[in-house]
Amino acid sequence: MHSFMLSFQEIDKTKRMAAGGKGANLGELSRIDGIQVPDGFCVTTEAYKRITDQSPAFNVLLDGQILSLTRMGRKIEAHFLALLSMLGYT
Numbered sequence: 001m002h003s004f005m006l007s008f009q010e011i012d013k014t015k016r017m018a019a020g021g022k023g024a025n026l027g028e029l030s031r032i033d034g035i036q037v038p039d040g041f042c043v044t045t046e047a048y049k050r051i052t053d054q055s056p057a058f059n060v061l062l063d064g065q066i067l068s069l070t071r072m073g074r075k076i077e078a079h080f081l082a083l084l085s086m087l088g089y090t
Contacts, residue, residue, distance in 0.1 A: 003044065004043060004044050004046065004047035005041045005042065005043055005047070006018065006019055006023070006041060006042050006044060007040070007041045008026050008027050008030040008037060008039065009027070009030060011023055011024055011026065011027025011028075011042060012024065012027050012028055012031070013027075015027065018045060019042045019044060019045070020045055022042075023042035026040065026042070
């Protein structure tokens with residue numbers, strides 16, 4: 001049986017393949033004294049893979065979100081470049 005969720009306390013750099021890079025980093029940060037990481041969890045990469053493999057509707061939703069994010073990124077980049085030009089940095 002696979003665990004499809006891991007708490008930050010269960011994750012360290014050795015669990016990068018199971019929790020992904022961000023999850024592993026949050027797990028490591030949660031162990032450092034003085035760094036406050038809210039209690040949380042990661043959905044495992046295995047769970048994510050199973051969901052995307054078995055759910056065409058989920059993949060369509062993700063594709064739409066990626067397209068939206070790509071468009072938004074292009075708009076932000078254009079705005080940023082315009083500001084740099086206006087300020088004389090280009």
